[in-house]
Amino acid sequence: MSKNIKISAKNVDVFYGDTHAIKGVDVEIEDKSVTAFIGPSGCGKSTFLRCINRMNDTIDICRVTGDILLEGEDIYAKSIDPVQLRARVGMVFQKPNPFPKSIYDNVAYGPTIHGLAKNKAELDEIVEQSLRRAAIWDEVKDRLHQPGTGLSGGQQQRLCIGRAIATAPEVLLMDEPCSALDPIATAQVEELIDELRASYTVVIVTHSMQQAARVSQKTAFFHLGNVVEYGDTDKIFTNPEDSRTESYITGRIG
Amino acid sequence: MLTVTFFAILALALAFYLVGRSRAVSVVGGEVHQLHSRPNFHGTLAMMLSAICGILALLVIGTAWGAYIERSLLADIMAAQPDLTPIEAELVLSDAHALASGGIASRSDALRIAMAEQVTSKGALHQWGTIAVSLGLTVLAGLWAIAKIAPEWRARNRSETIVRRVLMLTAIIAVLTTVGIVMSLIFETINFFDNIDWQIHKFLFGTTWSPLSGVQAGKLDPDKVGAIPLFAGTLMITVIAMLVAVPIGLLSAIYLSDFASARVRAWAKPMLELLAGIPTVVYGFFAAITLAPFIRNSGEAIGLTIASESALAAGIVMGIMIIPFISSLSDDVINAVPQSLRDGSYGLGATKGETIRQVVLPAALPGIVSAVLLGVSRAVGETMIVVMAAGQGANLTANPLEAVTTVTVQIVMLITGDTEASTAAGPAFTLGFTLFCVTLLMNIAAQRVVHKYRELYD
Ligand SMILES: Nc1ncnc2c1ncn2[C@@H]1O[C@H](COP(=O)(O)OP(=O)(O)OP(=O)(O)O)[C@@H](O)[C@H]1O
Numbered sequence: 161m162s163k164n165i166k167i168s169a170k171n172v173d174v175f176y177g178d179t180h181a182i183k184g185v186d187v188e189i190e191d192k193s194v195t196a197f198i199g200p201s202g203c204g205k206s207t208f209l210r211c212i213n214r215m216n217d218t219i220d221i222c223r224v225t226g227d228i229l230l231e232g233e234d235i236y237a238k239s240i241d242p243v244q245l246r247a248r249v250g251m252v253f254q255k256p257n258p259f260p261k262s263i264y265d266n267v268a269y270g271p272t273i274h275g276l277a278k279n280k281a282e283l284d285e286i287v288e289q290s291l292r293r294a295a296i297w298d299e300v301k302d303r304l305h306q307p308g309t310g311l312s313g314g315q316q317q318r319l320c321i322g323r324a325i326a327t328a329p330e331v332l333l334m335d336e337p338c339s340a341l342d343p344i345a346t347a348q349v350e351e352l353i354d355e356l357r358a359s360y361t362v363v364i365v366t367h368s369m370q371q372a373a374r375v376s377q378k379t380a381f382f383h384l385g386n387v388v389e390y391g392d393t394d395k396i397f398t399n400p401e402d403s404r405t406e407s408y409i410t411g412r413i414g
Numbered sequence: 415m416l417t418v419t420f421f422a423i424l425a426l427a428l429a430f431y432l433v434g435r436s437r438a439v440s441v442v443g444g445e446v447h448q449l450h451s452r453p454n455f456h457g458t459l460a461m462m463l464s465a466i467c468g469i470l471a472l473l474v475i476g477t478a479w480g481a482y483i484e485r486s487l488l489a490d491i492m493a494a495q496p497d498l499t500p501i502e503a504e505l506v507l508s509d510a511h512a513l514a515s516g517g518i519a520s521r522s523d524a525l526r527i528a529m530a531e532q533v534t535s536k537g538a539l540h541q542w543g544t545i546a547v548s549l550g551l552t553v554l555a556g557l558w559a560i561a562k563i564a565p566e567w568r569a570r571n572r573s574e575t576i577v578r579r580v581l582m583l584t585a586i587i588a589v590l591t592t593v594g595i596v597m598s599l600i601f602e603t604i605n606f607f608d609n610i611d612w613q614i615h616k617f618l619f620g621t622t623w624s625p626l627s628g629v630q631a632g633k634l635d636p637d638k639v640g641a642i643p644l645f646a647g648t649l650m651i652t653v654i655a656m657l658v659a660v661p662i663g664l665l666s667a668i669y670l671s672d673f674a675s676a677r678v679r680a681w682a683k684p685m686l687e688l689l690a691g692i693p694t695v696v697y698g699f700f701a702a703i704t705l706a707p708f709i710r711n712s713g714e715a716i717g718l719t720i721a722s723e724s725a726l727a728a729g730i731v732m733g734i735m736i737i738p739f740i741s742s743l744s745d746d747v748i749n750a751v752p753q754s755l756r757d758g759s760y761g762l763g764a765t766k767g768e769t770i771r772q773v774v775l776p777a778a779l780p781g782i783v784s785a786v787l788l789g790v791s792r793a794v795g796e797t798m799i800v801v802m803a804a805g806q807g808a809n810l811t812a813n814p815l816e817a818v819t820t821v822t823v824q825i826v827m828l829i830t831g832d833t834e835a836s837t838a839a840g841p842a843f844t845l846g847f848t849l850f851c852v853t854l855l856m857n858i859a860a861q862r863v864v865h866k867y868r869e870l871y872d
């Protein structure tokens with residue numbers, strides 16, 4: 161089963177000022193698959209994820225070295241426009257951050273700025289589809305024009321997922337998308353991730369071993385800024401090579 | 415002498431604090447935890463009680479007794495020379511005061527000298543009496559508080575109550591002052607309307623403003639107190655000022671918060687705020703001496719006749735004055751929009767421009783609206799610039815190149831002019847009151863808007 165490589169990171173280092181947050185990471189992410197990043201808090205999962213769509217550009221003190229290739233193209237090259245890159249590589253953040261707009265406008269925001277809908281009917285369709293896939297349509301279909309900030313934390317997070325998929329990115333980066341969700345919504349989001357795999361490449365950061373095992377095909381274990389182990393999810397969870405990976409997934413370090 | 419007493423009361427109160435504190439410790443033999451209130455609360459209570467009693471006594475006795483002495487002296491004077499008018503009697507009394515303190519009196523006859531002796535003797539009694547009573551009350555209150563000290567004595571609650579009352583008192587003073595000012599405005603306004611026979615519509619909608627030219631026997635001519643030209647002038651200058659200040663202020667705030675590098679920000683923001691520190695009188699003569707001639711000359715160059723004092727010059731300079739308020743406040747609110755919202759927008763592939771226009775500015779709008787409002791109220795109330803640069807003639811025009819006058823300028827002219835205060839005060843207070851109502855209504859309306867917006871997006 162040989163797959164295309166969608167994203168390939170080589171020898172990536174990230175510094176926040178003097179803090180060395182990511183240390184020489186090499187990861188190859190397969191197209192149309194789900195890759196999970198696991199690891200203890202503060203080990204650099206979010207930082208690495210943010211490198212993939214150059215969100216770190218917005219942090220003044222952050223410096224990224226090494227190569228990250230998206231379909232063979234260096235995303236840190238001069239010729240790459242980060243705005244276009246981020247339209248291709250979408251992101252769901254660790255903390256829900258709905259815009260202070262209506263629920264509808266939150267979802268319509270991306271499609272509108274990228275001109276994905278030719279008319280209002282198409283836009284309505286995109287909004288509905290995205291909210292359905294984010295497992296929140298039934299809860300919000302009667303209040304689409306109320307503010308998105310008025311939703312509960314878990315609803316906000318699903319709204320943000322819907323907002324991200326409405327833009328139709330090729331790659332979806334999800335930073336702990338289920339951390340604020342109840343088991344039912346979590347199951348729905350996992351179902352969504354599984355479904356997205358058919359057409360998108362998904363990278364998900366999670367603190368739940370079970371979730372990583374359930375949804376991902378590949379898993380990377382981060383520890384203190386290094387990728388300690390990267391490989392097939394089955395293998396990592398049943399037969400890890402590194403003792404640190406084993407300790408983490410069995411709950412001894414964290 | 416009374417100042418010395420005041421400080422003596424404070425010193426005594428401080429001493430009571432120390433005594434009370436150590437007494438509280440000794441009452442329980444050093445086992446402080448047995449006290450309901452910690453020792454310094456016992457000290458504080460003694461201090462506050464003694465200071466409050468002493469200062470109140472000083473104020474009340476000092477003033478009431480003093481007023482009583484003045485009254486009785488006046489009565490004595492009237493009794494000695496019944497043919498004096500009240501004003502002459504007061505003159506005698508003030509001469510007596512002057513003689514008593516070794517100053518120069520208008521005359522020194524027998525009555526005045528006799529009264530001066532009275533002033534001296536009664537004054538001395540009054541002074542020493544006040545000092546003795548207030549110091550005595552200070553000591554009594556302090557001793558009472560100290561005598562009360564016991565393990566169960568709730569000194570903390572009592573001192574907290576006193577503090578709360580004092581805070582309440584200061585709040586009441588602030589509110590009452592405002593109410594007092596508004597009341598006096600209303601009172602004078604009613605007087606004024608009475609003076610023009612309640613033809614209020616002539617004030618509100620009349621177009622001729624020349625109140626002092628129509629005065630006859632203290633009565634104003636209702637046809638010459640039309641305030642429309644003034645409010646029109648204020649409106650025009652405010653609009654010009656906001657046309658200058660809002661775009662420049664807002665855009666510079668956006669630049670500073672989202673585009674400028676940290677280094678540019680570090681010096682640009684203080685520079686802008688420096689503008690806010692320039693006294694308006696400086697802006698005023700800048701407008702009158704530099705900008706107005708410049709506008710006139712450039713107007714002449716293209717064949718326009720422009721008055722040397724024009725609404726345009728005053729409005730532009732006022733706008734420059736308001737820029738820092740708008741930019742600094744807007745910059746603060748734009749900065750307060752969480753980075754996570756910007757990240758969310760960038761993460762969807764939005765450009766910086768789209769992010770600012772569609773996410774940041776809407777989120778910051780309530781703050782921006784209040785910044786603009788603050789600017790408007792500055793513009794409406796601004797006086798110095800318009801006095802110098804906009805002219806004084808009440809001229810109803812829609813042409814910004816002509817001289818206009820504003821409400822505030824006319825108030826200045828009325829109060830500083832040499833017309834009798836009682837005649838000039840009426841129109842001035844009424845203008846002030848109307849201006850107050852207008853800004854109040856504007857503020858309420860804006861609050862509504864902001865509130866509605868908040869409800870939607872909070
Ligand atoms: N904006 C920043 N400025 C400075 N240091 C940062 C910044 N963001 C992250 N770091 C540092 O980088 C390291 C990695 O942080 P990161 O957020 O990537 O951790 P994480 O693995 O996502 O943790 P968690 O599971 O708790 O989200 C941490 O030591 C953190 O303190």
Ligand SMILES: [Mg+2]
Pocket residue numbers: 205206207254335
């Ligand atoms: Mg994280």
